Amino acid sequence: MTAPAAPVMDASLGDLLTRVTALGTDRPAITLDDRTVTFGELDRRANQVAHVLTTTGLVPGDRLAVLLRNTPEFQELLFGAARAGVVLVALNWRLAGPELETILTDADPRLLVAGQEHLALIPDDHDARTIVLETDYEPWLADAPDNEPPDHEATPDDVVLQLYSSGTTGAPKGARLTHANLAFTPRMGREFYAMGPDSVNLVPSPLFHIGGVGYGLTALGQGGHTILLSDLSPAHLLEQIERHRVTHAFAVPAVIGALLTAPRIGEADLTSLQRIAYGGAPMTEALLRRAIDALGCGFMAVYGMTETAGTVVTLAPDEHDPGGPRAHLLRSVGRPLPWLEVDVVDPVSEQSVGPGEVGEIRVRSGQNTPGYWNRPEETAATLTDGGWLRTGDAAYRDAEGYLYLHDRIKDLIISGGENIYPAEVENALAADPTIADVAVIGVPSPRWGETVKAVVVPAPDATIEPAAVLERVRERLARYKCPTSIDVVEALPRNAAGKVLKRELRAPYWG
Structure with a gap:
């Protein structure tokens, strides 16, 4: 019997x-609207980026910040940075100016590549x-050689990507990902997404998310075709699937729900x-059942996070059984990847808990981040001495x-x-002079899964005007982080230690 081939x-x-x-x-490597970049073009452009980063004065370990919408240039900057030993810091263009600052x-990047529309966000x-x-990008690359990359040999443990998310204290954390962390993504694409060189992969998520930049490597890592979106409207989603014969x-x-509302x-x-x-x-069972009926393809649940370089748990298509004896698995995110x-x-x-008992999800994997940039205490709180990553998510397992x-x-x-971390939103609301105390919770939303609700206590002799509060907080936070509703109460429920009992605040909404 022939032994199975070792994974690439x-x-x-x-x-x-x-x-x-x-290959x-x-x-075709990447398509955005009417523009397609071939693999040969992507390879040459990545070489140019690598050379110009070097001649600009960046050295291995320096940071290149990128503030762009989904575009092929993002990908050539990523691969070019990798070939120069530079770390790409992907910036969220949906943030407010103070957050980005x-x-x-x-991150303290040496260089920043930004779209014209985002310049007002830069301090x-x-x-x-x-x-x-x-205006600057093409002239910047124009004279750089494209036939070979610079003389830099990356090692698997070199950091290549830094993605930011807000911490539980509201302070942003830069999760560092290495070449070795991201090397599992093409394997994931091949073995679990069932992708190959002829796959056409739609990437609706922004590339500053692991669900965009990381997931985008699944088909690209097979030599498949990646479709980026300039518009998330239901009609555009549908048009792109039909036009490019999207396979994955x-x-x-929320995006799946939007697609199901497309007129055609x-x-x-x-x-x-x-x-x-x-x-x-x-994902609600009702939405999942509607999607399975309407789209007629296999569905696959995935669970992961930025710190694990993406997916670590999956529920395979053949484990989706609406109406069958295993329909209960539709509530599950699946089982761990085998590696x-x-x-x-x-x-x-x-201590590990038994089946049916709730505990914190821990992950030990070659996909785990080596830690946060400039955050040794938070790194130590997240990564155990035994190599386990504390996810902060609670779950239980069945038998x-x-x-x-x-x-x-x-x-x-x-x-x-x-x-969205409540502490970050609470910090912004607490600066409002009409608010004495505040707690932020997530409540159900038929469109977004969850939405942000603030529960506030007025300052002495103050009257809270929710519309005015929202207007002020939108100057400090990205709109998607801002509350969509505000409840005014006399006092917040607290335990004996003074901690707000958020479970009590959520209970009326989640039942």
Whole structure:
């Protein structure tokens, strides 16, 4: 009997691009609207980026910040940075100016590439040189050689990508990901998403998220075709699936729900679709059943996080059984990928819990981040000495090892696939002079899965005007983080230690 072939594990992202380019330089790599970049073009442009980063003065370990919408230039900057040993810091263009300023101060990039539309977000006193995509980018690359990358040999443990999320204290944290962390993503695409060189992969998520930039490597790592979106409207989603004969996609439930509202959904030719992965927010059984009926393809639940370089748990298409004897699995996110370990642990005793008992999800994997940039204390709180990553998510397992998300230990709110930490929103609201006390919770939303609600106590002799409060907080926070409703109460429920009892605040809404 012939032994199974060893999985392809690229030593670096640069090696990945070299490998898939060898499958055919004229093969389509990335498409955005009417523009398609071939693998040969992507390879050459990545070489140019790598050379110009070096001649600009960046050295291995320096940071290149990117503030762009989904565009092929984002990908060539990622691969170019990888070939130069530079760390790409992906910036969320949906943030408010003060939020972005905090991240730029923390990351301290040597260079920033930004779209014209985002320049107003960049603080005037920022030190890094800014390359504007629409006016500066092509002249910046023009004279750089494109036939070979610079003389830099990346190692698997080199950090190549830094993605930011807000912490439970409201302070942004830069999760560092290495070439080795991301090397598992193409394997994931091949073995679990069932992708190959002929796959056409739709990437609706923004590339500053692991669900965009990480998931985007699944098909690209097979030499497949990646479709980026300039518009998330239901009609555009549907048009792109039909036009490019999309075979695979990953989407948060809100995007899947939007697609089902497209006017032509009942008559569209969706026969190319093979598999849609969903995650990043709670998926209701009702929406999942509607999607299975309407789209006629396999569905795959995924669970992971930025710190694990993406997916670590999956529920395969053949485990989706609406109306059958295993219909209960639709509430599960699945079982761990075979090359990693997942445990459910009592965070107090630090002991594994049995089937049906709720605990914190822990992950031990080559996908785990080596830690946060400039955050040694938070790194130590997240990574144990035994190599386990504390996710902060609560779950239980059944007797077969299927994982069911139960709650979020860190009170994280996930709205439309965006992670929102209540402490960050509470800090912004607490600065309002009319508010004496505040708690922020997530409440159900038929469109976004969850939405943000603030429960506030008025300051002495003050009257809270919710509309005015919202207007002021939108100057400090991205709109998706802002409350969509405000309740005014006389006092917040607290325990004997003075901690707000958020479970009591959530109970009327979640039952």
